[in-house]
Amino acid sequence: MKWLCYCSAAGAILGLFAVWRMPLPLIVRSIGAAFFLVLAGLFIFCGLAPSGTVLAALIFDTLAIGAMAALFVVVRFWLSDRAEIARLRNIAQRNADQISVVSHEIRTPLALIRGASDLLAERSPGPLTDSQARFVRTISGNCHAVIALAEDLLTQARIDAGMFELHLHRVNLRTLAAEVLAEHRQLHDMQFALDCPGAPPRVWADGALIRQAMTNLINNAVAHATNTKLITLRIVNADDQVLVSVSDDGEGMDEARRRELFKRFSSGRPLQDGTGLGLVITRQIVQMHGGDVFVDSTPGRGTTMLFSLPEQSPERVLSRAAAGAS
Structure with a gap:
């Protein structure tokens, strides 16, 4: 056989x-x-x-x-x-494209409204009464809030679709922080302080994304810290990384609220406005740069939100981002 x-x-x-x-x-x-x-x-x-x-x-x-x-x-x-x-990648791609179109359609008219309200707030067309100035600040502040939400939604959609790319350059964090605080001083009737001792810290990063992360942390402090009088943006060199923190002197939060901070569509304030998406986006942005986000809060003594940015080469940042995306 x-x-x-x-x-x-x-x-x-x-x-x-x-x-x-x-x-x-x-x-x-x-x-x-x-x-x-x-x-x-x-x-x-x-x-x-x-x-x-x-x-x-x-x-x-x-x-x-x-x-x-x-x-x-x-x-x-x-x-x-x-x-x-x-199939899932195609769905994510379509969702990202749809959100991109919607975000663009939202941002364009809001940018015009914001520009007009800023001109009114500067009293360029003429003097305003106290009531008119208050209404203009309300319009401008809400325009900034909706534009920031559109940016968060667009960033999240691109990250989920795996189509996000970092555009790295050498970022002067002190200059960037000063610009962010200048914008917020025009929107909110509270004190903002910048604490950045020593030489200006510089890191390889995507400047637009780091600006978005700083803005999200400051907006979170403004929106969620009751009775806040002072918000401090602090930048410190620490060994081989830079620490960026936003501190407020508000009521603080307990452990239960801290656990809800980094969940989508959970603002940490029951029955109040807010999606909670900003902190989720902030952590993803920071992690794409090789850092992480931390929270230090004590009830009655305020809250500090902090993120780290390692001082590393652009190649190292891109490799970390690619590993995180995969």
């Missing part, structure tokens, strides 16, 4: 070619092809050996059929997973 061994060897060779042409990673195809090559050699040896028996051929045939069946099951599941990943 040596013919059975030769037929089995031919089947193993066909299996080798079938495995090699399957849409599998190279390492998987190589292992499968090597397995069937060994089987073909055993079948040929069985046919040539004088002691070759039908039982040995049947055993080898069973091994070959079992291996082929297992391989096809693995391939089926692997292709199914690839199709599902592609």
